[in-house]
Amino acid sequence: MTPKYGEKLIKPYILFFIILLTTSGVSAKTIKIGVIEHSPHIFVSDNKVHGPALDYLKAMLSKHFDNVIFTYLPTKRGILELNKGKIDLLFPISKTLEIKDYLPAALFHAVPGLCFNKEGFIPILSSTNQLDNLTIGVPAGVKLTPALVQSNAIIKAIEGSDVLFRGINLLLKRRIDSLYHPSPINIYHYTNPLSKKIACSYFHGYSTGLQIANSPNMDEADKIKLNDIYLGHLKNETYEYYFARRGNKQ
Amino acid sequence: MFIKRLILLCILLATSISEAESISKKGKIQEIAKIYSASMQYIFKNQTLINQQSPHKEALFGSKFIKHVKSTYQQKFNTNSFPDEKSLAIKVLLEVMIEVMEDNRTLILDEDINFKGFIPAIFAFQISERYSKKGIGIKVKFTNEADRVRNTFNNPDPWESKAIQKLKQHKLSEYYDENGLYKGVKSSRYMIPVTMSAMCLTCHGTPKDNPANFNSPSNEWTTFDKTGFPMENWKITDFGGGISVTIYDAKIWGEAY
Numbered sequence: 001m002t003p004k005y006g007e008k009l010i011k012p013y014i015l016f017f018i019i020l021l022t023t024s025g026v027s028a029k030t031i032k033i034g035v036i037e038h039s040p041h042i043f044v045s046d047n048k049v050h051g052p053a054l055d056y057l058k059a060m061l062s063k064h065f066d067n068v069i070f071t072y073l074p075t076k077r078g079i080l081e082l083n084k085g086k087i088d089l090l091f092p093i094s095k096t097l098e099i100k101d102y103l104p105a106a107l108f109h110a111v112p113g114l115c116f117n118k119e120g121f122i123p124i125l126s127s128t129n130q131l132d133n134l135t136i137g138v139p140a141g142v143k144l145t146p147a148l149v150q151s152n153a154i155i156k157a158i159e160g161s162d163v164l165f166r167g168i169n170l171l172l173k174r175r176i177d178s179l180y181h182p183s184p185i186n187i188y189h190y191t192n193p194l195s196k197k198i199a200c201s202y203f204h205g206y207s208t209g210l211q212i213a214n215s216p217n218m219d220e221a222d223k224i225k226l227n228d229i230y231l232g233h234l235k236n237e238t239y240e241y242y243f244a245r246r247g248n249k250q
Numbered sequence: 251m252f253i254k255r256l257i258l259l260c261i262l263l264a265t266s267i268s269e270a271e272s273i274s275k276k277g278k279i280q281e282i283a284k285i286y287s288a289s290m291q292y293i294f295k296n297q298t299l300i301n302q303q304s305p306h307k308e309a310l311f312g313s314k315f316i317k318h319v320k321s322t323y324q325q326k327f328n329t330n331s332f333p334d335e336k337s338l339a340i341k342v343l344l345e346v347m348i349e350v351m352e353d354n355r356t357l358i359l360d361e362d363i364n365f366k367g368f369i370p371a372i373f374a375f376q377i378s379e380r381y382s383k384k385g386i387g388i389k390v391k392f393t394n395e396a397d398r399v400r401n402t403f404n405n406p407d408p409w410e411s412k413a414i415q416k417l418k419q420h421k422l423s424e425y426y427d428e429n430g431l432y433k434g435v436k437s438s439r440y441m442i443p444v445t446m447s448a449m450c451l452t453c454h455g456t457p458k459d460n461p462a463n464f465n466s467p468s469n470e471w472t473t474f475d476k477t478g479f480p481m482e483n484w485k486i487t488d489f490g491g492g493i494s495v496t497i498y499d500a501k502i503w504g505e506a507y
Contacts, residue, residue, distance in 0.1 A: 105385070106383075109380075109383065118360075118362040118363060121363055122478065123357075123363075123365065123366055123367020123368075123477070124367045124369075124372060124477045124478060124479075126400060126401040126403075127400070127477055127478035127479045129478065129479075129480075130478040185353075188356055188357075189356050190355065190356045190359065195356055195360070196362075199357065199360055199362070199363055201357075201367065204372075204375055204376055204379055204403075205375070205379060205401070205403040207379065207383070209383075238345070238384070240349050240380075241345045241348065241349060243349075243352070244312075244345075244348045244349040244351075244352035244353075245312070245348065247311055247312050247352060247355075248311075248355065
């Protein structure tokens, strides 16, 4: 059967569209990732981001995307840009009602704790009787662990802007005995000079997963593919183990 | 006649496969408990290294730490071998140990702090917490009777309370239950007792056992140990707790095992 003239004309276009459809999607395009500062996993200097968490994700994504662009964003702006679809992903962020979609597993976990000047260090926080009558600075808006709520510590709210920075200063000036921090590893880590002045201990058992959030504008097929890429990479090596394996070569 | 024999053969075969699977499951859950126990012992033996002011503590991190856990395991259980590190449960457990040690690197290397508080129970709890979040359907825990637990996160669940009683009453070296319950789910559960040692008593014993009291008259003795907890007056013959392992997701048996 000889094809009609119209069919002859249409066939190459159909073929073209089939090729276009199968090669588009997450496999050949740019992915924009908003990054929130979270040392020692993510460092920001001169508005540029670097660190082991970025190295890990870059290794994962560069196999599937032509361009992987990381941009430093403060948390609130990051959420706005994500929800507007200006960025595809935002990390690391704990689950919040302001964001609907996340990749299927936490990248790493944050454990809250208390920071002290070294001479007043308390290593084990489950012995809460040691917190009796200590003045503990708590940044406004940060949720306290039940262990601290139930203790006889004197809680002093730290209000205003940049509350963590203010809290650290209050601690260094000895105006508080301790500072509650949602993730003390941000400051008590050998990569941070503050670790020479202060020491922190943890409320183990109260960890929070830090996630990679998806833009709500992301195409459903792209989202599924990204989930598969992410889970495959985690199965090969989790970020937490990757970070630990690098040891002090961060 | 032939059909009867065939049916009998099938029944015998099915029974022996089921028994072999059961032995294999028990062997695997035992391995997890033994490695966890060996790692606690290594932390226990290295309290001086952990607390001393020295930058040379490589034996506590990365692959060197695992190497020492393996040799502790071999000495403790009098064997030249070590469980298959390619099996998912063992691989993840060893990775978690490296993660926990790395989490504590800043503290362990902090030369301004004399007592780091990185004692076996604290190490064990951090391992338990991280291991349970890996999504492989296994939970490992260092527990004791409810009135003997310092951190309420380590309180025993009903199965563990029963296992502790069995271990104590019958002086068992292990307790295994292939049909145990964990949060209402049928699970393989296992517990081994932890032997009390003189070092345990420096915190859990009487004020007389507390090194802080060694050079003081008894009327000045503190009743709190160096971690800040009240001492419990335990004796060396008391039950030192149990290492509890739960495999609640049957998929783990099929994956890499």
